[in-house]
Amino acid sequence: MPRIGLSRDRLVEAAAKLADEHGFDKLTLAALARHFAVKLASLYSHVKNSDDLKTSVALFALSELADRADEAVAGRAGKDALVALANVHRNFAREHPGLFEAARFRLDATSAAVSGGARLSRTTQAVLRGYALTDTDCTHAIRLLGSFFLGFPVLESAGSFSHSQPEAEASWSRSLNALDALLRGWALP
């Protein structure tokens, strides 16, 4: 039998695709083996187990998200940067629903430390430099923005906004306007 040329990277890449197509929760080693027309046990030469694969997909997702964020923010500042960063999250969630789910996969502390999550946090911090906040307020603002960047796409893709008018799009840009104003006036009560 000829060898198909599997590798850890090819597996993770294909797993990411499967997650986007069928949902991260439906991602199984068995499905991945079928995708490569290979026996399930063969995957264990490349990944430790199912959790190892999912962790790798999660790290891939966070890294991808952080890449996009860095690219989007480069050369922008103030509200312009804020909107760009926000749209990275929302667009990522729409284009890669499985990876967006994966990004919320529970990581152990060591994985989390080297993940794109930390980089994303730094990028958000950089965006906030346009708003003249104290260090502490900057942390608060990162957390507020992070919550919104996560929560809105989650609710939107869950369909929570699809049963009422107006379009989610309008709420998105209106909310970003409001958050921009909020950040500009953060120091005030």
Add this chain to the structure above:
Amino acid sequence: MPRIGLSRDRLVEAAAKLADEHGFDKLTLAALARHFAVKLASLYSHVKNSDDLKTSVALFALSELADRADEAVAGRAGKDALVALANVHRNFAREHPGLFEAARFRLDATSAAVSGGARLSRTTQAVLRGYALTDTDCTHAIRLLGSFFLGFPVLESAGSFSHSQPEAEASWSRSLNALDALLRGWALP
């Protein structure tokens, strides 16, 4: 063999407890059967299948959350009501991590319509009456708040805030202050 007296309600209640103890994703019919010292197949007299159980737990969670919201908001208005509603979400997420996860379980349209989710949305709307918004802006604000009420506890319980100072608590109250100010000045640019 004596009968143990199972019922759909007892199963859902126990499933909710198991979800809180071990995580909603670890909730299985097999674990539930073990909990009642009953054979796995016996559960099928009371629930249709695994998905049916999880859906019921999700509806239970949403209903519980909506109950708490209604209770917390009663007799309050303005910022007082806003903070009370926000804390309902955060406290629920901390006291019932499994149920909070369950509340994000994908529901079909008909289940979603009768779920506590719709009620929660109405309660949020009621809280916003203290802020003199147009109907459209009210919808935008509901979505913004909903995103934050979901996103912050998710990130907090994922440990995303535990590797930096200050405490999440401070960011929470600071963010609520900011959101209150935002809502009061919503009409302004």
Add this chain to the structure above:
DNA sequence: GATATATCCTAATGCAATTAGGTATCTACA
């Protein structure tokens, strides 16, 4: 061309989900 590595395999085990069909227990009514 020989050898070593690693890739992919077969085989076996355990656990979760589901279905079919049986038995015994509870309940309600005569």
Add this chain to the structure above:
DNA sequence: TGTAGATACCTAATTGCATTAGGATATATC
């Protein structure tokens, strides 16, 4: 109180995923 029917719980069987042990062979290196 005794019996009939409903149903609560069971056994048994099938399927699918995860995991491990150990074997065979394609491929790379020398």
